[in-house]
Every structure is written in structure tokens, then in C-alpha cells.
Amino acid sequence: xxxxxxxxxxxLIAVVAVAGGILGASALVGKKRPTxxxxxxxxxxxxxxxNARERFSISFYLVGMLFILFDVEAVFLYxxxxxxxxxxxxxxxxxxxxxxxxxxxxxxxxxxxALDWSR
Amino acid sequence: MATSxxxxxxxxxxxxxxxxxxxxxxxxxxxxxxxxxxxxxHIQSRWGxxxxxxxxxxxxxxxxxxxxxxxxxxxxxxxxxxxxxxPFIAMVTAFLSIAVIPFGESFELRGHVIPxxxxxxxxxxxFVFAVTSLGVYSIVLAGWASNSKYPLFGGLRSSAQMIxxxxxxxxxxxxxxxxxxTLSLRGIAASQLGFWxxxxxxxxxxxxxxxxxxxxxVYFMAAIAETNRVPFDLPEGETELVAGFHTEYSSFKFAMxxxxxxxxxxxxxxxxxxxFFGGWSGPVFGPGWLRVLLPVFWFCLKVFCFLFFxxxxxxxxxxxxxxxxxxFGWKFLLPLGLANILVTSFVLAxxxx
Numbered sequence: 001x002x003x004x005x006x007x008x009x010x011x012l013i014a015v016v017a018v019a020g021g022i023l024g025a026s027a028l029v030g031k032k033r034p035t036x037x038x039x040x041x042x043x044x045x046x047x048x049x050x051n052a053r054e055r056f057s058i059s060f061y062l063v064g065m066l067f068i069l070f071d072v073e074a075v076f077l078y079x080x081x082x083x084x085x086x087x088x089x090x091x092x093x094x095x096x097x098x099x100x101x102x103x104x105x106x107x108x109x110x111x112x113x114a115l116d117w118s119r
Numbered sequence: 120m121a122t123s124x125x126x127x128x129x130x131x132x133x134x135x136x137x138x139x140x141x142x143x144x145x146x147x148x149x150x151x152x153x154x155x156x157x158x159x160x161h162i163q164s165r166w167g168x169x170x171x172x173x174x175x176x177x178x179x180x181x182x183x184x185x186x187x188x189x190x191x192x193x194x195x196x197x198x199x200x201x202x203x204x205x206p207f208i209a210m211v212t213a214f215l216s217i218a219v220i221p222f223g224e225s226f227e228l229r230g231h232v233i234p235x236x237x238x239x240x241x242x243x244x245x246f247v248f249a250v251t252s253l254g255v256y257s258i259v260l261a262g263w264a265s266n267s268k269y270p271l272f273g274g275l276r277s278s279a280q281m282i283x284x285x286x287x288x289x290x291x292x293x294x295x296x297x298x299x300x301t302l303s304l305r306g307i308a309a310s311q312l313g314f315w316x317x318x319x320x321x322x323x324x325x326x327x328x329x330x331x332x333x334x335x336x337v338y339f340m341a342a343i344a345e346t347n348r349v350p351f352d353l354p355e356g357e358t359e360l361v362a363g364f365h366t367e368y369s370s371f372k373f374a375m376x377x378x379x380x381x382x383x384x385x386x387x388x389x390x391x392x393x394x395f396f397g398g399w400s401g402p403v404f405g406p407g408w409l410r411v412l413l414p415v416f417w418f419c420l421k422v423f424c425f426l427f428f429x430x431x432x433x434x435x436x437x438x439x440x441x442x443x444x445x446x447f448g449w450k451f452l453l454p455l456g457l458a459n460i461l462v463t464s465f466v467l468a469x470x471x472x
Contacts, residue, residue, distance in 0.1 A: 003129075006129075030370050041268070053266065078302070099461065
């Protein structure tokens with residue numbers, strides 16, 4: 001069982017080595033001639049105004065919350081789906097009730113406009 | 120694995136497999152960039168790369184050398200550690216998930232059966248989803264660390280897009296899991312070998328696409344969005360965000376984001392092949408070595424078709440607007456995926472009782 005994960009570890013080590021090697025090589029080989037203008041953030045040629053890390057739209061936060069809700073649902077469906085053939089009608093009704101409850105919440109969100117981006 | 124020599128052999132085989140697969144993947148990615156430029160060029164009545172080597176075939180190599188020797192610029196107020204970490208995470212997550220992808224049957228070497236796959240996890244599909252969804256960190260962190268406005272917007276947009284379409288991606292494959300009853304990618308592919316017969320005549324291969332066409336559509340559209348490709352490439356929409364989250368990246372760090380994007384394309388194409396198109400199933404004949412190699416060939420051919428389709432789509436479709444993109448994911452793909460699960464479970468319960 002656990003032995004199945006040894007190759008994953010080998011792959012991880014190999015990939016970390018490749019990615020680290022590329023990063024290191026490119027940092028060592030490339031020449032460096034920094035100037036103040038070159039190191040300033042790119043803003044289409046105009047002088048940058050203020051800090052970039054400002055407040056941003058709350059919509060992104062809302063999407064994050066909705067994602068967690070529905071992703072938990074999706075993950076919960078996986079074990080159910082794998083053993084579905086032995087559950088038959090019992091599994092169908094159980095999951096139908098579960099999805100119906102979630103759909104009610106989903107429709108509420110839709111009605112409230114939480115899924116409309118431009119609001 | 121009873122003895123230590125067995126374990127040593129196992130480790131040796133694993134290391135060889137990892138080395139070969141990484142080499143193949145890196146080469147495939149390099150030539151995927153060449154193929155993309157060539158195909159897009161011809162779609163737009165241009166030649167594409169043709170100066171470096173015959174038909175521009177050495178172009179990826181020239182690009183690699185150029186990236187390596189370019190100046191590595193980091194914006195003055197950037198968060199140094201995170202700025203370095205972002206391309207690293209992108210590449211590690213993109214290249215790690217290939218470890219559970221099976222690309223053929225198995226062969227025998229000195230009494231050991233060696234499957235053509237780095238490892239067959241019993242939660243293979245979950246592993247791929249878990250690792251690839253970690254890739255969103257690289258994009259958010261890259262946008263944040265650059266301390267520049269375009270990358271920040273690109274990173275935020277991209278993260279919202281990726282997590283939205285991850286739902287549809289996950290829901291699209293549930294129907295396949297119900298049919299095959301396993302999360303192991305090898306198991307799912309093996310369940311699609313053979314044909315459906317009608318009166319003794321072979322009619323269709325047992326591929327899940329014929330049982331789950333809606334699931335496939337949901338999966339594939341979500342997969343294109345997950346990999347930030349046209350028509351869902353808003354994170355790097357040149358006309359509004361310069362280059363999105365990697366605007367401030369130069370040199371090989373820039374290339375690493377591209378390599379991870381292409382590696383993710385390969386991964387989702389492999390998954391589409393394994394889940395819906397029967398993996399390595401196809402006509403097999405001839406001597407023993409050909410029987411080992413032909414399934415690998417069929418698998419690669421199917422993956423190649425998907426990759427070509429990706430490029431074709433890029434040459435054909437215009438970009439979504441951002442609110443359309445979010446509405447498409449949340450109001451169309453998500454309910455469609457759920458409806459597909461309900462219908463599939465109803466039919467399966469009907470058949471099995």
C-alpha cells in the first residue's frame with residue numbers, strides 16, 4: 001500500500017531537482033545590469049502610482065467562499081460514486097436528497113445575485 | 120517486495136521510469152510550443168517558425184538557450200522569497216501529477232512485471248486533482264509577489280477562474296467513477312477495454328464517451344479553463360492585462376510558467392483519454408514487443424489529438440468577457456454537471472436492480 005507512494009516521492013525529488021536546477025542555472029548564467037527604471041513595476045511606460053497591493057473587489061472573496069461550499073460537495077460525491085453500483089436505489093435516494101438540499105442553496109444564491117459577476 | 124534486492128530492483132526501475140517520463144514530458148512540451156506556433160501560423164496564413172533548423176524544428180532549443188541567457192529582472196519592491204517560489208511551485212505541481220498516469224499495459228523483465236506507469240495509486244484521480252489544484256497557489260503568489268498592478272489583477276482573476284472551473288471539472292468525472300467503480304486511473308482505463316456487441320457484431324469500443332457524452336463536455340470545457348487556455352485565457356489577456364500574473368517575470372522563470380501550462384495541458388489531455396476514450400485501448404497485433412508498444416502508441420495518438428484540438432481552438436475562438444466566463448462556469452457547467460450525475464445515477468440504479 002504505502003509502497004505505491006515511494007515512486008511519487010522519487011518523482012517529487014526529481015521534479016524539485018529539475019525546477020531548482022533551472023532556477024539556479026538561469027540566475028547564474030544570465031547577466032545582471034539592473035537600473036532603477038528597469039526594476040520599477042511595469043505600467044505601460046508611465047511612472048507607477050502608489051502601491052500595487054491595494055484593496056480589491058469583494059467578489060473574489062465571495063467566489064472563494066462559494067468554491068469551498070461546492071467543492072466539499074464534489075469531494076463528498078466521489079466515495080459515493082465509487083461504491084454506487086452496490087448501493088443501487090438506496091444510494092440514489094440518499095444522494096438525491098443531498099443534492100436537492102444543495103440545489104436549494106444554489107438557487108437561493110442565484111436569486112440573490114451572488115453568481116452575477118458584474119453586480 | 121520480500122527481500123532487499125527486490126526493493127533495490129523496484130527502486131532502480133522506478134528511477135529509470137521517472138527519468139524517461141520526465142525527459143519525454145520535457146521534450147513533448149518543448150515541441151508542443153513549436154507545434155502550437157506552427158499550427159496557429161498556418162491557421163492565420165503565416166509560416167510560423169521556419170528559420171531555425173528544417174521547418175523551424177530547432178526553435179524550442181533556441182528558445183531555451185535564449186531564456187537561459189536572458190537577464191533575470193526582479194521588480195524592486197517584490198517579495199523576494201515568494202517571487203522565486205511561484206514559478207517553482209508551478210513547475211513542481213505541473214510535473215508531479217504525471218506520476219500516476221498509466222500509458223500502456225505492462226511487460227515482464229527478469230521475472231518482474233513492470234507496469235507502464237510510475238505508480239498506480241488507488242486514489243490516482245484524486246491525486247491528480249489535488250496536485251494540479253495546488254497550482255493555483257503559484258498564480259496567486261506570482262501576482263502578489265510582483266508588486267505590480269497588472270500581475271495582481273491577473274493573479275486574482277486567474278485564481279477565481281480556476282477555483283470556479285475546478286468544481287465543474289470534478290463534477291464532470293463523477294459519472295465515469297459511477298460506471299467504473301474505482302479511482303485508480305489504470306482501473307478506469309482497463310474497464311473500457313473491449314467492445315460492445317450487438318448480435319455478435321462489434322459495434323463500438325467500450326469507451327466512456329459513448330456513455331457519458333455530457334460528462335465529457337463538462338470535463339473538457341472545464342479543463343480548458345483550468346489550464347488558462349483560449350477562450351478562457353483571461354488571466355493573461357494581453358489586450359487588458361499585458362501578460363497577467365507573469366508580467367514581471369523574465370528569463371527562465373517566465374519560461375517555467377509556460378512549461379507548467381503546457382505540462383498541465385498534457386495532464387488534462389491524458390486524463391481525458393483515460394477517463395473517456397479508453398486510455399490505451401486500440402487494435403493490438405503482432406509479436407510480443409509490438410503488443411507492448413502499440414497500446415502506448417494509441418495512448419499517445421489520442422493525447423496528441425486532444426493537444427491538437429487545444430491549439431485548433433486557440434486559432435479559432437475569441438476570448439470570453441470576464442462576467443460571461445464566471446456565468447458560464449457557475450450557471451451552466453455546474454448545473455449541467457449535477458444534472459448529468461443525477462441522470463447517470465438514475466439509469467445505473469435502474470439497470471443494476
